[in-house]
Amino acid sequence: MMNGNALHTLKALDPAGGSQVHASPTDRERLLANVLNTSRPAPGPAAGLLRRWRWPLAGVAVATSLAVAVSTYTLFGPNAQPAQAMTPPPLRYAPGSESPRAVLERLAVVALKDTSRVPAGSSLYLKHQGWALSTRIGQIQVTSAIVPSERETWKKADGSMRWKQRTLPPRFQNAHDEEVWSDAGAVGEDPQFTEDATGPVNANDPLNRPAPEEPRAMGKWLLASQEYAGTAEAFDSVAAHNLDELWNGRQRAAMLRFLATRTDVTYRGKVTDRAGRAGQAVSVDSAYGGLPTKYTLILDESNGKVLAYEEELTTTAGALNVKVPSVISYFCFLTARVD
Amino acid sequence: MVIPIDDEQSYTDSYRLHFAAVESYIRRRVNADAAPDVVAEVFTVAWRRWHEAPRERLLPWLYGVARLTLANAYRDERRRAQLAGSLAEVTAEHVADHAADVTERLAVAAAFDGMNPADQEVLRLDIWEGLPPRDAAVVLGCTTAAFHVRLHRARRRFRQAVTTATEPFPAQQEVLAAEWGAR
Known part of the structure; x- marks a missing residue:
């Protein structure tokens, strides 16, 4: 009898009683003042990637976001940074003739030879290095040098994490760039340290469950956090998950075989990543982030592990004052082990 | 981005x-x-x-x-809110409510409280926050299409739960309603 109106009844049972404010104006302003007095850690590249995974917002132009970041700190920051942002040199890829499907299948077979398992309830230790055009050092958008960060993460079985991050020495392409960086305040000369922690995750959220070991399920899982089911979005998810997860051989094989089903994946060839490790690179081109971008995963030939992830603008920089092609982000996954 | x-x-x-x-x-x-x-x-x-x-x-x-x-x-x-608990407080303040209305509210509240957390969250975002699916999907970190599917399933399970909460023990619900109405 009531079933047809059950949803209407539920609506009327709103515990908040609509949207009226319960906190007094005085309490609200006091809270605001207290919040603004708290410190804000500088965002790191890892946070950026996780953020996109957690809060995927397709259609928002990266051009706008990065341009705002650059101009804000160029105009208003304590240290004047060149508007023309320096970007890392592209990696040198040795193109191969194999099909991407064959390469990925070969790596999947190798991955399956790794039969080790992560014991249930294990704590993890992970380390990676990365850089992104939007990264800030001490709230300053450094455009005169490449200042990568290294992050160590300790993760418990309940999903809670603590991490420490430090900036690495600035990198320059030539002496002139170093001079420009020095004139701009030498931001990043002294390492910047940040650390933070998060509590346990919601175990009911499927995204917090272990990565599937079957290709189709893996694909669905990777794309569950994305607004569109594009291959680039899957690349993004693979990288994001690898920041704080340790996949076994079956999970890696599932990921590789899922990617092998995507027709827009290309084989880019052999390459040495920015940590000096040799790997096989597969890429996909997409403009889902707002600008035409090439997304690349570099995979370990001996075990199918993800070694690195790179994003490069390909044909236009939009409102960004960088040359094209330009690497705008990279991550090297250095360590992932049971702690 | x-x-x-x-x-x-x-x-x-x-x-x-x-x-x-x-x-x-x-x-x-x-x-x-x-x-x-x-x-x-x-x-x-x-x-x-x-x-x-x-x-x-x-x-x-x-x-x-x-x-x-x-x-x-x-x-x-x-700290977790229970709708039935909130309803008890509200109902106690409205003694003139018709017993049948109270019965319905109790059944709905019990059905909602008994649902799994994921279904509850989908229904809250839809019914109480009034978010369009595109925005609700952002909150949940899923696709808009996935949210549509989750919402459809949550509504179906909610209706089933309401039916279950009502049919097995109608007499008990009437007694509860009478008790609330007598306050």
């Missing part, structure tokens, strides 16, 4: 604009005593992560921050 919003003024404006909605979101999920602390925690976390805030979807983003904050707050089960 996000747009950095890093000045205090933009945060202040957004805080004042969305405070009521965020407070309501939290009051729907934890008991009233715990709500102020959680509200403070959510806005503190939002400030710390302000560089991540997407200008176009600020409220769904704030809801998402609240959702993750509540995931921690839920470790203390005593």
Whole structure:
């Protein structure tokens, strides 16, 4: 009898009683003042990637976001940074003739030879290095040098994490760039340290469950956090998950075989990543982030592990004052082990 | 992708604009005593992560921050809101309610409280927050299409739960309704 109106009844049972404010104006302003007095850690590249995974917002132009970041700190920051942002040199890829499907299948077979398992309830230790055009050092958008960060993460079985991050020495392409960086305040000369922690995750959220070991399920899982089911979005998810997860051989094989089903994946060839490790690179081109971008995963030939992830603008920089092609982000996954 | 919003003024404006909605979101999920602390925690976390805030979807983003904050707050089960408990308080203040209405509300509240947390959250976002699927998907970190599917299933399971809550023990519900009506 009531079933047809059950949803209407539920609506009327709103515990908040609509949207009226319960906190007094005085309490609200006091809270605001207290919040603004708290410190804000500088965002790191890892946070950026996780953020996109957690809060995927397709259609928002990266051009706008990065341009705002650059101009804000160029105009208003304590240290004047060149508007023309320096970007890392592209990696040198040795193109191969194999099909991407064959390469990925070969790596999947190798991955399956790794039969080790992560014991249930294990704590993890992970380390990676990365850089992104939007990264800030001490709230300053450094455009005169490449200042990568290294992050160590300790993760418990309940999903809670603590991490420490430090900036690495600035990198320059030539002496002139170093001079420009020095004139701009030498931001990043002294390492910047940040650390933070998060509590346990919601175990009911499927995204917090272990990565599937079957290709189709893996694909669905990777794309569950994305607004569109594009291959680039899957690349993004693979990288994001690898920041704080340790996949076994079956999970890696599932990921590789899922990617092998995507027709827009290309084989880019052999390459040495920015940590000096040799790997096989597969890429996909997409403009889902707002600008035409090439997304690349570099995979370990001996075990199918993800070694690195790179994003490069390909044909236009939009409102960004960088040359094209330009690497705008990279991550090297250095360590992932049971702690 | 996000747009950095890093000045205090933009945060202040957004805080004042969305405070009521965020407070309501939290009051729907934890008991009233715990709500102020959680509200403070959510806005503190939002400030710390302000560089991540997407200008176009600020409220769904704030809801998402609240959702993750509540995931921690839920470790203390005593803080979790029970709709039936809230209903008891409301009903006690409205003694003139018709017994049949009270019966229906009790059944609906019991059905909602008995659902799994994922279904509850989908229904809250749809019915109480009134979010369009595109924004609700942002809160849950899923695709719009996936949200549509989850919503459809949650509604179906909710209706089944209401039926279950009503049919096996009609006499008991009438007794409960009479008790509430007598207050």
